Amino acid sequence: MSSVYNFNAGPAALPKPALEAAEKELLNFNQTGMSVMELSHRSSDYDQVHQHAKQLLKTLLDIPDTHDILFIQGGASLQFSMLAYNFLPKNKVGQYVLTGSWSEKALKEASIIGQTNIAASAKESHYSTIPDPSEIMFTDQDAYVHITSNNTIYGTQWKAFPQIHHAPLIADMSSDILSRKIDVSSFGLIYAGAQKNLGPSGVTVAIIDKKLINEADTEKVPTMLRYSTFSQNDSLYNTPPTFSIYLLGKVLEWVESIGGVESIAAVNAEKAALLYDTIDQSDGFYKGHAETKSRSLMNVTFTLPNEELSQSFLRLAKERGFVGLNGHRSIGGCRASIYNAVPLDACAALRELMIEFKQSH
Known part of the structure; x- marks a missing residue:
């Protein structure tokens, strides 16, 4: 069969123009005589790929200068613990709004690291709905409020995000990032595995308020679990998933080309x-x-x-x-x-x- 209707939940369909562009350059990227997969991540040729993807994200999502764009490995699942290691100190509480399996997993991981609480839940409805923002319970000890913007298993999605002023709003946007306009400035952290709307699996995009990075106490946090490690090294502390970032750029070019x-x-x-x-x-x-x-x-x-x-x-x-x-x-x-x-x-x-x-x- 030459072509199919691809409705996979993830890894998901990629734009044909992005795949065709990658196919054309696969064996000889930018006249280097090498595939982009073979380039040194310290080379100027790869640096162009890296910066191009970041700039397109910044433009398309209207990301303000207050926020940094990071490329991390480990999928959104690693973010469940990474964000807690960075932003959940002993005297604070991580608030979680449960809207499906992935928010449950995020809560479970954070609970290993620090004190958590269920701020609101749609579990009684078998996750057929999104809680009303007025139902979310807060405390003076909140370190952050975590939501999952879209729920792939149950088919629900936040239509309007809760307005949080006392603590950073953190969102797992793996399955609907880049699908609609959002106000990035209202979030402390947005993270998204690429394999649904951004590109292939292998890279996770984190869009994070620089103030959060600077205020995090990470003295006892392993180096590769610190957002500061990625921020200070432009996501190049170790070898990044270069081909995934390259294809991310191709997908973003396609989004830009269609408006x-x-x-x-x-x-x-x-x-x-x-x-x-x-x-x-x-x-x-x-x-x-x-x-x-x-x-x-x-x-x-x-x-x-x-x-x-x-x-x-x-x-x-x-x-x-x-x-x-x-x-x-x-x-x-x-x-x-x-x-x-x-x-x-x-x-x-x-x-x-x-x-x-x-x-x-």
Whole structure:
């Protein structure tokens, strides 16, 4: 099969122009006679790649000078403990808003390091909704407030972020960064594994308030778990994931070429509407997991009337060239991950398949 409709949850679809550009340069980058994977990370040729990716991120996300851009390895999962090592002193509390499995994991890791608290939770609703910001409980001892902006497994997403003034707001944005306009200045730290909207797996982008770095007491924190290590060395203390950063730059070039984040956001809304309208107009044949007010524009989760029909639908989808539509094992059913690089025509094709399947069953 020459091409498929890629709805994988991550690693996810990459823009075709970015892949084609990388293919063209794969064996001879910038007339060096080497692949970018072979370049020294201390070379001027690689430095151009590194700085280009940072500058594009800064421009596209409108990142203020108050914040630093770091390239870290270990995925978002390493950030769960890294942020606590840096920002959770013994006399403070890390506040966590639970909206799904990844926020639970972030809480679990931080609890190993310091004192934590559940500021709000949607667990009783089986994570079908996002808590109202007014429900979040704070204390005078808060070190930070942590949220997960989008929940890939359950298909929910924050529509408006809580306004936090007494402590830094920290967000895991792995699955919806660069998908819509955000006010970066309102966050102390944003971190995101690249493999959904930014590029391939291997690099995690951290956008962090420089004041947080300077104020962190990291005397007893291992060198590679300090944000200051990455900040002071321009993410080059050790060998960075050079090829992942290179492809990150290619993806950002593509976003810039099609009109930036505002353009991406408009297309994302259109893609999601195609699928949610199909669910809502199916007379209950398809049922969305997320409550309407909390629906994700990145991950559309739904079930069919029974498991037999779900499996039949997934088999037909596979035969027709649709990849990655299986729902997560924790909730079953189906999931269409429609990140930035998933084209509108793929969502239109899925809509037609869903309509066809309902009519024949």
